[in-house]
Amino acid sequence: MSKPILTIDNLTKRFGGVTAVNGINLEVMPKETIAIIGPNGAGKTTFYNMVSGRMQPTEGKITLDGQDITGLPPHKISRLGVSRSFQINNIFPEMTVQENVEVVLSAYHGHSRKLFNIASRNTGIQQEAVEYLKRLGIDSLKDQRAEVISYGDKRLLEIAMVLATRPKLVLLDEPTAGMTPDETRRTTRLVKSLADSGDYTFLITEHDMDVVFNLADRILVMHRGEKLFAGTPEEVKNHPEVRVAYLGEEDEEVVEEANA
Amino acid sequence: MKTKILMGLMAVVIAGLIAVPWIASYFYIFILTEILILGLFAASFNLIFGYTGMLSFGHAAFFGIGSYATALVLIHLEWPFLACLLVSMGASALLALVIGFLSVRLNEVYFAMLTLAFGMMVFAIAYQWRSVTNGSDGLAGFTLGSFGLGLDLTLGNPAVYYHVVLAIVAIAAVVLYLICRSSFGMILRAIRQNPERVSFAGLNVRTYRLVAFVIAGTFAGLAGGLIAPFLRVASPELLHWSMSAEPVLMAILGGTGYFLGPFVGSAVFVLLETWITSFTESWMLVLGIILAMMVIFFRKGLLGTALDWWLEVKK
Numbered sequence: 001m002s003k004p005i006l007t008i009d010n011l012t013k014r015f016g017g018v019t020a021v022n023g024i025n026l027e028v029m030p031k032e033t034i035a036i037i038g039p040n041g042a043g044k045t046t047f048y049n050m051v052s053g054r055m056q057p058t059e060g061k062i063t064l065d066g067q068d069i070t071g072l073p074p075h076k077i078s079r080l081g082v083s084r085s086f087q088i089n090n091i092f093p094e095m096t097v098q099e100n101v102e103v104v105l106s107a108y109h110g111h112s113r114k115l116f117n118i119a120s121r122n123t124g125i126q127q128e129a130v131e132y133l134k135r136l137g138i139d140s141l142k143d144q145r146a147e148v149i150s151y152g153d154k155r156l157l158e159i160a161m162v163l164a165t166r167p168k169l170v171l172l173d174e175p176t177a178g179m180t181p182d183e184t185r186r187t188t189r190l191v192k193s194l195a196d197s198g199d200y201t202f203l204i205t206e207h208d209m210d211v212v213f214n215l216a217d218r219i220l221v222m223h224r225g226e227k228l229f230a231g232t233p234e235e236v237k238n239h240p241e242v243r244v245a246y247l248g249e250e251d252e253e254v255v256e257e258a259n260a
Numbered sequence: 261m262k263t264k265i266l267m268g269l270m271a272v273v274i275a276g277l278i279a280v281p282w283i284a285s286y287f288y289i290f291i292l293t294e295i296l297i298l299g300l301f302a303a304s305f306n307l308i309f310g311y312t313g314m315l316s317f318g319h320a321a322f323f324g325i326g327s328y329a330t331a332l333v334l335i336h337l338e339w340p341f342l343a344c345l346l347v348s349m350g351a352s353a354l355l356a357l358v359i360g361f362l363s364v365r366l367n368e369v370y371f372a373m374l375t376l377a378f379g380m381m382v383f384a385i386a387y388q389w390r391s392v393t394n395g396s397d398g399l400a401g402f403t404l405g406s407f408g409l410g411l412d413l414t415l416g417n418p419a420v421y422y423h424v425v426l427a428i429v430a431i432a433a434v435v436l437y438l439i440c441r442s443s444f445g446m447i448l449r450a451i452r453q454n455p456e457r458v459s460f461a462g463l464n465v466r467t468y469r470l471v472a473f474v475i476a477g478t479f480a481g482l483a484g485g486l487i488a489p490f491l492r493v494a495s496p497e498l499l500h501w502s503m504s505a506e507p508v509l510m511a512i513l514g515g516t517g518y519f520l521g522p523f524v525g526s527a528v529f530v531l532l533e534t535w536i537t538s539f540t541e542s543w544m545l546v547l548g549i550i551l552a553m554m555v556i557f558f559r560k561g562l563l564g565t566a567l568d569w570w571l572e573v574k575k
Binding site: 073074075078079093103 | 439442444446447449450453454457458459460464465468
C-alpha cells in the first residue's frame with residue numbers, strides 16, 4: 001500500500017458566521033482521480049482555494065506528500081507540486097497560445113530569473129510548449145492570440161498550462177463548465193486519457209454527472225460545506241441520501257444522466 | 261520585408277541623431293539632449309507601467325535623486341562623470357529598493373497612492389535638508405571635469421555633451437530592451453495580464469514586481485545623473501510629483517505597448533512644449549486636449565497608431 005499524495009485533515013473555512021467548508025477529511029492516493037461534487041455553494045471552490053493556497057484555512061491541516069502545506073502562499077504550493085485550473089478562464093489574453101505555456105515553463109525551469117536571454121529564441125522551451133499543446137490537441141492554434149480562440153480551447157489551454165508545471169497533484173475546477181456538448185466530450189476524453197496514462201493525480205470538481213461518472217475513481221459528495229458521502233461512482237449512484245439531497249432534488253436531468 | 265524597412269528607418273534615425281551637431285544649431289542640440297534624457301526616464305518608467313502594469317506616481321524620486329547624487333559628487337569629490345553616473349544609479353537603486361519593498365505588496369490604486377506619497381516625502385526631504393541639498397535653490401555651480409575611462413572629452417561643450425548623452429542613452433536603451441525581450445521580461449508581461457496565474461505557476465509575483473521596480477528606478481537615476489549637468493542645477497523641481505507625471509504622459513503619448521513608445525512620446529512632448537509655449541502660455545491646455553484624444557481615440561499611442569496604419573496600408 002503506497003502513501004497518500006494528499007491528506008486533508010479536518011479542513012474548515014469560516015467567513016464570519018458562515019461556515020463554507022466544515023471538517024472535511026480526504027486522502028488522495030497517487031494516480032487516483034477523485035471528483036468532488038455538490039450543488040452550487042457546497043464549498044467545492046473554497047476547498048480548492050485552500051488546497052492551492054489562495055485562501056487560509058480556519059482550521060485543519062493539508063499535507064502534500066508528507067509535507068505540511070497548510071496556509072502556504074500559492075507560488076510555494078505550486079512549486080511543491082499542486083497545480084490548478086480555475087472555473088473562469090485564467091490565461092494571458094494578449095500573448096499567443098504557445099507563449100502562455102512558455103510562461104509557465106520558464107517559471108518551472110527557473111528561466112524566469114534570466115534578464116538577458118532572448119525569450120523568443122529559447123527553442124527548448126518552445127518545443128516543450130508545443131508538446132503540451134499537442135497533448136491537448138490545440139497545437140494548431142499555437143500562434144493565435146489567446147484571447148481570440150474559442151472558449152473551449154481556452155479551457156484546454158489552461159489545462160496545458162496546469163500540466164506544464166509537472167504537478168504531483170492536479171486540481172481542475174469544473175473543466176467542462178460552459179463548454180458545448182462536443183467540447184465537453186472532447187475534454188472528458190482528454191482528461192480520461194491523461195488519467196489513464198498514470199502520470200497524474202487528479203482532483204476534479206464538476207457539475208456534469210456524465211463527466212464525473214466517466215472520470216472518477218472515487219467521488220466526494222459535498223453539501224453545505226460538509227462531506228455527505230464518499231465512495232465509488234457505483235456507490236454514489238445508489239446512495240439514497242445522495243440521491244435525495246443532491247442528485248434528486250437539485251436537478252432532474254442529472255439523475256437521468258446518472259442512471260443512463 | 262517590413263522588419264527590414266523598420267530596421268533601415270531606425271538606422272537612418274540613429275545616423276541622423278549622430279550627425280545633428282554638424283547640421284543643426286545649438287538650439288536643436290539642447291532640445292535633442294532633453295528629449296533623449298527624458299526619453300530614457302520615460303522608458304525606464306514604462307518597464308513597470310507598460311510591461312508590468314504598475315502605475316507609479318513617484319518615479320521622479322529616482323530621477324531626482326540621480327540628479328542630486330551626480331551634483332553632490334561633482335561638488336564634493338570632483339570625480340569623473342562616469343563615476344558620478346554610477347553613484348546616481350546606485351543611489352536610486354537603493355531608494356527604489358526601499359520604496360519598492362514597501363509599495364509592491366499593494367495593487368492598483370493603492371500602489372499608485374503609496375508611490376505618490378513616498379515621492380512627496382523625498383521631495384520634502386530635498387526641499388528642507390538645506391545643509392546638503394541647498395533647499396529650494398537646489399545645487400548649482402558644479403563643473404564637469406573628465407569623463408572617465410581615459411577619454412579626453414570637453415563635456416562643457418553642448419555638442420560633445422549631446423554625443424555623450426546619445427551614447428549613454430543608446431546603451432541604456434539596449435540594456436532595457438534586452439531585459440524586455442528576456443524570459444524575465446516575458447514574466448513581467450504575464451504579470452500585467454494576469455498576476456494570479458503567474459503566482460499559480462510557482463512564481464512570487466511580489467519579488468518580480470520589486471525587481472522590475474528597482475531596475476526602472478536605477479535607469480531613472482541614470483537619466484537624472486545626465487540631466488543635472490545639462491540643466492547645470494539639481495533642484496527640488498526634478499523631484500516634484502508633477503515631474504512624476506511626465507513619464508506617464510510621455511509613455512501614453514508614444515504608446516505603452518512599444519519599447520520605443522516612450523522615446524517618441526518624449527520627442528513629441530518636448531517639441532510641442534517648445535513650439536506651443538513660443539506663441540501661447542496655455543501649453544497645459546493643449547497638452548490636456550492631446551492626451552484626452554490619445555486616451556479616447558488612440559489607445560496605442562502615436563507610435564502604435566502609426567505602426568498599425570503602416571502595416572495596414574502597406575500590405
